[in-house]
Amino acid sequence: MEKSTLFLLILLASTLAYLRNTWRARTLAETSGQKLHSLPGFYGYYTALWCALPGLLLLLLWLLGEGSLLTTGALARLPQSLLDGAAPEQIQLLVNDIKSVAQGSFEGQIDPAIQVAADRFSELTLWSRILLTVLSMTASLSGLLFAQSRINTDFRARNQVETVVRIFLIGCALTAIFTTIGIVLSVLIESIRFFNMVPITDFLFGLKWSPQIAMRADQAGSSGAFGVIPLLTGTLLISMVALLVAVPIGLLAAIYLSEYASPNFRAIAKPLIEILAGIPTVVYGFFAALVVAPFLRNMGAEIGLEISSESALAAGLVMGIMIIPFVSSLSDDFINAVPQSLRDGAYALGATQSETIRQVVIPAALPGIVGGILLAASRAIGETMIVVMAAGLSANLTLNPLAAVTTVTTQIVTLLVGDQEFDSPKTLAAFALGLILFILTLCLNIMALRIVRKYREQYE
Amino acid sequence: MSDQNPRGHTLDIVMAGLSKRRNAEKRFRFFGLASIVVGLVFLLVLFISIIGNGYSAFTYSNVALDITFDPAVIDPEGQRNPAALAAADYDTLWKASLLKLFPQVTERQEKRALNAFMGFSADKRLKDMVAEDPTLIGTTKTVWLPVDDTVDLLFKGKLGNEEELNERNQHYQHWIKTLKDQDRIHSSFNREFFTNGDSREPEAAGIWGAVVGSAFTLLITIGLSLPIGIAAAIYLEEFAPRNRWTDLIEVNINNLAAVPSIVFGLLGLAVFINFFGLPRSSPLVGGLVLTLMTLPVIIIAGRSALKSVPPSVREAALGIGASPVQMVFDHVLPLALPGILTGAIIGTARALGESAPLLMIGMVAFIVDIPKTFTSAATVLPVQIYLWADSPERAFNERTSAAIMVLLAFLILMNGFAVYLRRRYERRW
Numbered sequence: 103m104e105k106s107t108l109f110l111l112i113l114l115a116s117t118l119a120y121l122r123n124t125w126r127a128r129t130l131a132e133t134s135g136q137k138l139h140s141l142p143g144f145y146g147y148y149t150a151l152w153c154a155l156p157g158l159l160l161l162l163l164w165l166l167g168e169g170s171l172l173t174t175g176a177l178a179r180l181p182q183s184l185l186d187g188a189a190p191e192q193i194q195l196l197v198n199d200i201k202s203v204a205q206g207s208f209e210g211q212i213d214p215a216i217q218v219a220a221d222r223f224s225e226l227t228l229w230s231r232i233l234l235t236v237l238s239m240t241a242s243l244s245g246l247l248f249a250q251s252r253i254n255t256d257f258r259a260r261n262q263v264e265t266v267v268r269i270f271l272i273g274c275a276l277t278a279i280f281t282t283i284g285i286v287l288s289v290l291i292e293s294i295r296f297f298n299m300v301p302i303t304d305f306l307f308g309l310k311w312s313p314q315i316a317m318r319a320d321q322a323g324s325s326g327a328f329g330v331i332p333l334l335t336g337t338l339l340i341s342m343v344a345l346l347v348a349v350p351i352g353l354l355a356a357i358y359l360s361e362y363a364s365p366n367f368r369a370i371a372k373p374l375i376e377i378l379a380g381i382p383t384v385v386y387g388f389f390a391a392l393v394v395a396p397f398l399r400n401m402g403a404e405i406g407l408e409i410s411s412e413s414a415l416a417a418g419l420v421m422g423i424m425i426i427p428f429v430s431s432l433s434d435d436f437i438n439a440v441p442q443s444l445r446d447g448a449y450a451l452g453a454t455q456s457e458t459i460r461q462v463v464i465p466a467a468l469p470g471i472v473g474g475i476l477l478a479a480s481r482a483i484g485e486t487m488i489v490v491m492a493a494g495l496s497a498n499l500t501l502n503p504l505a506a507v508t509t510v511t512t513q514i515v516t517l518l519v520g521d522q523e524f525d526s527p528k529t530l531a532a533f534a535l536g537l538i539l540f541i542l543t544l545c546l547n548i549m550a551l552r553i554v555r556k557y558r559e560q561y562e
Numbered sequence: 563m564s565d566q567n568p569r570g571h572t573l574d575i576v577m578a579g580l581s582k583r584r585n586a587e588k589r590f591r592f593f594g595l596a597s598i599v600v601g602l603v604f605l606l607v608l609f610i611s612i613i614g615n616g617y618s619a620f621t622y623s624n625v626a627l628d629i630t631f632d633p634a635v636i637d638p639e640g641q642r643n644p645a646a647l648a649a650a651d652y653d654t655l656w657k658a659s660l661l662k663l664f665p666q667v668t669e670r671q672e673k674r675a676l677n678a679f680m681g682f683s684a685d686k687r688l689k690d691m692v693a694e695d696p697t698l699i700g701t702t703k704t705v706w707l708p709v710d711d712t713v714d715l716l717f718k719g720k721l722g723n724e725e726e727l728n729e730r731n732q733h734y735q736h737w738i739k740t741l742k743d744q745d746r747i748h749s750s751f752n753r754e755f756f757t758n759g760d761s762r763e764p765e766a767a768g769i770w771g772a773v774v775g776s777a778f779t780l781l782i783t784i785g786l787s788l789p790i791g792i793a794a795a796i797y798l799e800e801f802a803p804r805n806r807w808t809d810l811i812e813v814n815i816n817n818l819a820a821v822p823s824i825v826f827g828l829l830g831l832a833v834f835i836n837f838f839g840l841p842r843s844s845p846l847v848g849g850l851v852l853t854l855m856t857l858p859v860i861i862i863a864g865r866s867a868l869k870s871v872p873p874s875v876r877e878a879a880l881g882i883g884a885s886p887v888q889m890v891f892d893h894v895l896p897l898a899l900p901g902i903l904t905g906a907i908i909g910t911a912r913a914l915g916e917s918a919p920l921l922m923i924g925m926v927a928f929i930v931d932i933p934k935t936f937t938s939a940a941t942v943l944p945v946q947i948y949l950w951a952d953s954p955e956r957a958f959n960e961r962t963s964a965a966i967m968v969l970l971a972f973l974i975l976m977n978g979f980a981v982y983l984r985r986r987y988e989r990r991w
Contacts, residue, residue, distance in 0.1 A: 166838070169839055260885065264885060264886075264887040267887055268797075268801065268887070270793060271793045271794070271796055271797035271801060272797055273793075274789075274790045274791075274793035274794040274797065275793070275794040275797040275798055275802070275811055276811070277790055277794065277854075277857060278794065278811055278814045278815045278818060278857070278858065278861070279810070279811060279814055281814075281818060281829075281854050281857070282814050282817070282818060284829050284833050285821070285825060285826070285828075285829045288828060288829050288831075288832030288833050288837075289825070289828055289829075289832070291832075292832060350597065351597040351600055351601060352597075354593050354594045354596075354597035354598075355594065355597045355598045355601055357594050358591070358594025358595055358597070358598055359598070361594075362591055362594060362595075371598055371602070374602055374605065375598065375601050375602070375605075377605060378601065378604070378605055380911065380912075380915075380973060380977060381608070381915070381970070381973075382914075382915025382916070382917070382944050382969060382973070383915070383917070383918070384915070384917045384944045384945075384947050384948050384951075384966075385608075385612070385915075385947070385966050385969070385970070386608075387948070387951070388612075388947065388951045388962060388963075388966065389608050389611065389612070391951065392611070392615070392951075392959075393607070393611045423601075423604045423608075426601050426604075430601075452576070454583050454584070454586070454587045455587060456586060456587045456590035456591070457583070457586075457587075459590070460590075477820060480820055480822075481820070481822075483822070484821070484822020484823070484824065484825070485822070486822070486823065486824045486918035486921075487917055487918055487944075487948065490918075490921075490948075491948065491951060491952075511822070511824050511918070514824055514828070514922075515824070515918070515921055515922075518831065518921070518922055519921055519922075519926055532828070533828060533832070536824070536825055536828040539822055539824070539825060540821065540822075540825050543820065543821060543822055543825075544817065544821075547816075547817050547820040547821075548813075548817065550820075551813070551816050551817070
């Protein structure tokens with residue numbers, strides 16, 4: 103049976119188990135005249151869980167382990183001469199061939215040795231499928247029977263079901279931790295492999311980035327072409343431009359909205375500004391490449407400035423527009439959180455509204471605003487599509503916003519999109535860049551979150 | 563008067579500075595308003611340039627040609643054999659018909675331009691007509707056929723720069739004018755754009771494949787992130803003891819919400835594809851990656867929705883004998899659900915517009931077929947936009963904008979629904 107059919111079958115069986123045992127528990131109470139410990143539905147849930155969980159658990163085990171067992175079995179049928187001294191990639195190619203022959207989708211001349219292995223593969227697949235069907239059916243059925251045998255009026259079905267529910271809830275809450283562990287491990291392991299090929303000092307302090315050169319076999323790992331400094335300066339340059347656009351506009355907009363605007367104006371303008379945050383970044387990227395970059399270049403030509411069509415200015419400007427709402431809505435929150443008594447105090451001393459805002463409200467809200475700006479900066483550093491589409495690929499070490507620069511995220515994308523060998527330093531470099539990016543944004547985020555949290559506590 | 567403040571009355575000092583201060587006040591106010599206006603102007607320019615650039619992709623130009631279904635060309639053997647009919651060269655038919663319309667074209671350069679006047683699917687259109695009705699052979703019929711994409715752009719007036727008006731395009735413009743005078747050319751709704759998959763030919767490229775891919779990916783995302791996110795929010799808000807572990811989980815969630823999306827793509831590549839061996843470019847892997855990205859958003863929204871349910875509801879439920887689990891699932895959750903769903907929809911909308919992590923897991927491949935399952939190779943709408951934006955053909959430019967309009971329409975719909983949900987069901991306690 104197919105795994106999806108099996109899955110649906112198990113679900114169906116457990117639904118039936120629920121219905122049948124809810125009804126059974128109810129009649130049991132009626133016939134015996136005793137009160138049930140739990141509501142009848144809980145007996146249904148209890149049996150349904152015992153019916154579904156064992157079968158689904160087996161299914162999960164199969165999904166995780168079946169593939170590697172099958173290929174090991176099939177590879178065992180290949181002549182030893184083919185496997186001896188073969189690199190992992192070659193074995194992977196063989197496995198792909200075996201699989202496509204087994205599915206009948208292989209085109210071209212079939213090697214008899216591969217054919218043998220493919221036959222073995224199909225045979226094993228069949229057996230595995232039969233075994234899974236029998237095992238999971240048995241497991242589900244015996245679970246069901248066991249659960250049914252335990253049902254009587256004194257049985258604490260609700261407590262049992264609630265324990266399972268609680269375990270499920272805890273498991274879901276833990277996904278956040280597992281995700282973080284997953285990110286750290288996946289990025290770290292590949293980075294360590296990369297640092298075995300390229301010395302970590304070359305990577306961190308190198309002033310030259312050109313991974314293409316390192317593609318040549320005689321240069322792999324020995325060249326200084328993996329220096330991350332130009333990428334970092336490029337990233338910081340573009341983020342700087344973005345923040346220079348977003349912080350004043352966002353902050354002033356937040357001040358106006360929270361202090362001056364009438365409720366009606368606020369109700370319209372605030373959502374409109376927030377639309378800017380909801381527009382997909384790929385749209386901004388297209389906008390930057392289609393409208394902003396040519397506009398800046400033409401304007402530069404008018405006044406005699408040479409602006410590259412992939413300038414940091416264009417990408418940074420558009421990114422700045424994107425993060426205006428991040429700055430403005432967070433600042434808005436914090437400005438609103440400043441107690442009215444502080445404002446009233448300032449007014450009582452004769453300060454005008456703008457003086458109150460500049461000298462009382464903003465200093466009081468400053469920690470929160472700084473936190474918001476740090477979050478916006480982290481967003482700008484990690485932003486990908488705008489820079490992929492509007493910034494350049496050449497790693498120039500410059501602070502001139504009119505020149506083309508490249509960023510960490512752009513390089514990750516260019517290194518990983520397209521054909522890739524998984525062991526080349528070129529591919530692994532992307533993970534090392536990912537590590538840098540993760541650490542950088544992590545520091546900013548934690549700093550920002552800590553400031554924001556402390557600030558919130560201050561006025562709540 | 564000697565005991566007076568040498569600089570005059572306090573009131574005088576205040577009065578003297580007053581106009582300056584009032585001006586400063588006005589300036590400050592003006593700057594605030596100006597920055598809102600600047601933000602809105604950016605928004606407006608963005609929408610106008612996208613719409614202005616893309617609306618024309620929803621129509622495509624067709625030309626009415628008097629096609630003679632010459633048996634000598636399509637069925638030289640005269641046996642009406644379907645295989646022979648399918649293999650015939652139908653381009654010859656429209657070329658002949660066009661030449662009849664423009665008999666003055668004799669020069670080689672001009673003739674070559676004329677032979678590229680119609681789109682590449684004109685051939686297929688004619689083939690399908692004959693396959694459906696073989697009695698057409700030998701007759702003459704007026705048929706509307708799609709033009710080449712450059713001709714289409716010229717007809718819509720999309721090419722106007724000096725450099726774009728090369729010699730060939732000037733010929734085209736001349737012929738288009740003639741055809742217009744004869745009422746033989748018009749633009750009609752571009753159905754192919756909505757029903758086709760991707761293509762190297764702008765004329766045949768459509769968004770349907772990407773839309774289906776997006777739908778598959780989002781199904782996985784919603785199916786996983788909604789239950790897991792709600793469960794996690796319930797645990798953290800209702801059951802979790804306050805200790806270092808729950809603190810750690812909280813910090814984690816808040817941090818994950820701000821981790822760059824491309825890092826999630828790296829995770830997907832290393833874990834789902836290289837470690838678990840799931841198929842590259844598949845909506846399954848895309849959905850899993852987007853699930854991990856959306857989860858923090860849903861958890862945070864879910865927690866604040868649960869927090870807004872007043873404690874009296876909980877106490878009342880517990881007071882009449884509900885267990886904590888029953889209290890949460892039967893009383894608190896239904897009240898918090900609209901708020902949770904609003905957050906979930908906004909999170910999903912963000913996932914729909916996300917493209918960077920999907921580039922990492924290979925959803926950028928050029929895929930013509932409409933995806934059929936969760937594991938077949940697919941692409942999604944934002945990535946399709948990225949791919950088209952990179953294409954050099956001029957006609958892809960307007961298609962990119964049109965695809966963006968479709969994407970934005972979906973996003974506006976989703977966010978509008980979220981706003982409606984909030985307005986309709988939001989309760990103030």
